[in-house]
Amino acid sequence: MTYPDSPTFTLGELAERLDAHLVGDAGRRVSGLATLRDAGPAQVAFLANRAYLKDLPGTRAAAVLLSPELGEECPVDRLELANPYLAYAALSRLFDPLASRAPAGIHPSAVVAKSARLGERVEVGPQAVIEAGVTLGDDVVIGPGCVVGADSGIGAGSRLHANVTICHGVMIGERAILHSGCVIGGDGFGFAHDGAGWHKIAQLGGVVLGDDVEVGSCSSIDRGALGDTVIGNGVKIDSQVQIAHNVQIGDHSALAGCVGIAGSTRVGKHCMLGGGVGLSGHLTLCDGVQVTGMSLVTNSILEPGVYSSGTGAMKNAQWRKNAVRFKQLDDLAKRLARLEKSGRGG
Structure with missing residues (x-):
């Protein structure tokens, strides 16, 4: 174009x-x-x-x-x-028109706290809010309607597109790109149950994003419960991705759309998670792991390689027959074990 x-x-x-x-x-x-x-x-x-x-x-x-x-x-x-x-x-x-556009300065409708520290050539768009104690590096662009929470920091050359929310105590590295609607540093999903109801656990950690990170629209990266949620350098995160509290993602990994990662899971460097992949909590994926789309990972992966789960689409009638057979697998395995044992005994 x-x-x-x-x-x-x-x-x-x-x-x-x-x-x-x-x-x-x-x-x-x-x-x-x-x-x-x-x-x-x-x-x-x-x-x-x-x-x-x-x-x-x-x-x-x-x-x-x-x-x-x-x-x-x-x-x-x-x-x-x-x-x-x-x-x-x-x-x-x-040829990107945004890259060559001169900074527009601070829009009159923006709200910038007196204690915020802004570098050179910073742009803050209409209706944006920069709260107390925020630090913005040189050449940072804050789009219209963004909120940057108290005591957060954004490194030089980073860009927030319209309506991004950065909650308090979030640290973002240099040259990051955050697309519209993403939320960095919202509360993690932490509750204690007393048998009758749920009691909220205050999320006291933060979020740290490295340099050259990109986060797609409407994705969420939750703050840590105690320590920080950490996203490494060069990580690329697609739209509508959910990263729970205290997750750690290694440098230069890539997450496609609708990935969901439960709390305290660690993803290594140079990993690739296809669209719709789900990772259970408290797992470890070593460096160099690729997980194909729509797979569910419930155990740690400690050897690099390509991993898959689930079944491909098929006609409903065939799928229903296979689902019945899947329920019979445990019984069939036990019968086979008995037959093998009987054969050895004979």
């Missing part, structure tokens, strides 16, 4: 930034990105998945990011490199 105020670059400039091999006109100017199918003569497209190779012959793009082995099939100028998708990610940031 191309925005009205998008910056323009020559293909030669892009090749230098990406350390790519340019085949074509170095002076040709481009002003945006698009798919192979939709790109026009002022846009760059990319080919990272061979499933879209069929769209390459008919592309109208100014140039295409692709791997060298596909270069001869490209009908337009091209930027050749080993990882076209990574190059696309880099170009997307160059």
Whole structure:
């Protein structure tokens, strides 16, 4: 897509930034990105998945990011490199209109406590609230309607989109991106039962987010009951994810939409949890674990690898038969054990 105020670059400039091999006109100017199918003569497209190779012959793009082995099939100028998708990610940031926008300062309708400490070039949007004791680093952007609770800190270059809630005592690292509707530092789900009703346990810990963390819209990261909930550097969290109190997530792990993690579970570094994955409480996942979508994990995983649970979709009639057989598995296993024992005895 191309925005009205998008910056323009020559293909030669892009090749230098990406350390790519340019085949074509170095002076040709481009002003945006698009798919192979939709790109026009002022846009760059990319080919990272061979499933879209069929769209390459008919592309109208100014140039295409692709791997060298596909270069001869490209009908337009091209930027050749080993990882076209990574190059696309880099170009997307160059053409991002938010990245090039000048800070708008403090909006007159924002409420900023006198004891808050704001760095250079900070932007605070309309109706935002910055409570007492807050520290905002340089180049922080606080979107409209956000609330940053007392004694919280947000590192340099971080951005809160509209209507983000940061509760008290939350520490966020540098270059974090928090999308609309997410809540960081709400109370964890802690209650004691006396046989007749529930009694709330005050949640006395906080939340610590590392550098380069991204949290999707309407996700929740609960504060710790005593210690902190800790999200490591470079962690990427999708929309509508629930992370309970005292969870720890290691550096550069990624959680897809609707993941739910119960309290005090520890996820290692470089883990990937697919959409809808559920982790029970007080578990440990070691570094390098991948859990496929809609899986339920009820025991610790101590060896890296790919793990799955559940069954794929099937016709209801077949599923009902299989569900009945599943209930019979324990009995069948006991019968088989008796038969094996009987066979050994004979």
